[in-house]
Amino acid sequence: MTELLHVILSCATAFGVVYAATPLLARFLESRGMTVPDGHKRKKIMVAMPGGPALIAGVIASELVLYMFAPSVMILSVLITTVAAFAIGLADDRRSMSGWFKPVALAAAAVPILLLGAYDTDLAFPIFGDVHIPVLYVGLVIFMIIITGNTANSIDVLNGVLSGFMGIAGLVLAVCLVIVNNYEVAAAALPLAAVSFAYYKYHRLQSRIFPGDSGALTLGAMYGALAIVGGVEVIAAVIILPAILNSFLFLSSTRRIVEFRKTPVPVVMTDEEDVRLRSTNDRLAPVTLVRLILAAGPLSESQVARRIFCLGLFSGALGIITAAMTGANP
Amino acid sequence: MKIYLFLAAMWGLIIMGGGIAVLVLGPISVSGLGEYDRVAGSALQAAAALLLVVLWIFILARVKNYVFRSDVRWDKT
Secondary structure: OHHHHHHHHHHHHHHHHHHHHHHHHHHHHHHOOOEEEOOOOOOOOEEEOOOHHHHHHHHHHHHHHHHHHOOOHHHHHHHHHHHHHHHHHHHHHHOOOOOOHHHHHHHHHOHHHHHOOOOOOEEEEOOOEEEEOOOHHHHHHHHHHHHHHHHHHHOOOOOOHHHHHHHHHHHHHHHHHHHOOOHHHHHHHHHHHHHHHHHHHHHOOOOOEOOHHHHHHHHHHHHHHHHHHOOOHHHHHHHOHHHHHHHHHHHHHHOOOOOHHHOOOOEEEOOOOOOOEEEOOOOOOOOOHHHHHHHHOOEOHHHHHHHHHHHHHHHHHHHHHHHHHHOOOO | OHHHHHHHHHHHHHHHHHHHHHHHHOOOOOOOOHHHHHHHHHHHHHHHHHHHHHHHHHHHHHHHHHHOOOOOOOOOO
């Protein structure tokens, strides 16, 4: 019962801090002229960026609450990795780096998990059981943070999509951790959902603030770190399959690691009065999840976002099935 | 609908890939090299894992081309 109160307090802290800090941060950024144009609007609408500092404040506050009541190396490693990823994102927000910067820097962000030893060297698969890969697992830890950080960044395409999608993913991940009997990491995963949903209020259409790379990498790296310390790497990958699909489509069409903003736009606006989005005819533009969704015909921005959330719920259901198939840890 | 189908295919490939990983990677061990047994075993595991990932991506790319061939056209050169 006491532990449950700690979890509730942690989630309330996460939600409250982000809910209160985000509008203040948006006003501050606007007053400093730190705004960018919203790309999918006919009128020029300037939106504050980055919102990462509000998200990281919520993550730090909530995880510290948990750590205060139950000190754990797992919580500590998740926190340090997330803060490192935030710093990398913030550097990229301030000065756009090359396409290779983030993967290489995110590899360094994974190091605290290794140094603190907050991982198990067995990789759990559904049905077939565990495979013991002591040395190979070190590479997997680094790979996981790079993948989750960048896939979260790649899904930040329309108003509200990143925060809504990561909110769903964080919640489902917590449920899966409960299914495999890892309550400690489940408690640490809930603040990810809480900060995402609190941020969604300001990020959804019409956005008041964009998360930027600092926000996207914060959420993505935290998700990856939770998956590693919770020993649910495969389940976590299943939950974010739509985001992985997006990255896979992008990389298989561009065939190189390049910043999304440096490629031809895959989605364009219609000429209608009520602007909708449609897939471009430019054969050089990368294939993305949004472009595939729009292949059937033009949709409004909010309709596309809803379809991505539905895909997130579908992959979340697959994640829960995978967790049930994997079974509880003894 | 096709995207849901493709996600389900990705999921199936992950489950099958997991099975292969457990059956292939798990039993790999090297003996007879003394203190280098562990390193050699891990290197073999890494090579096998890399091969499995490449195979997974290859199959996924084929499935993707099949499922989405009529939806989006892009320059593959």
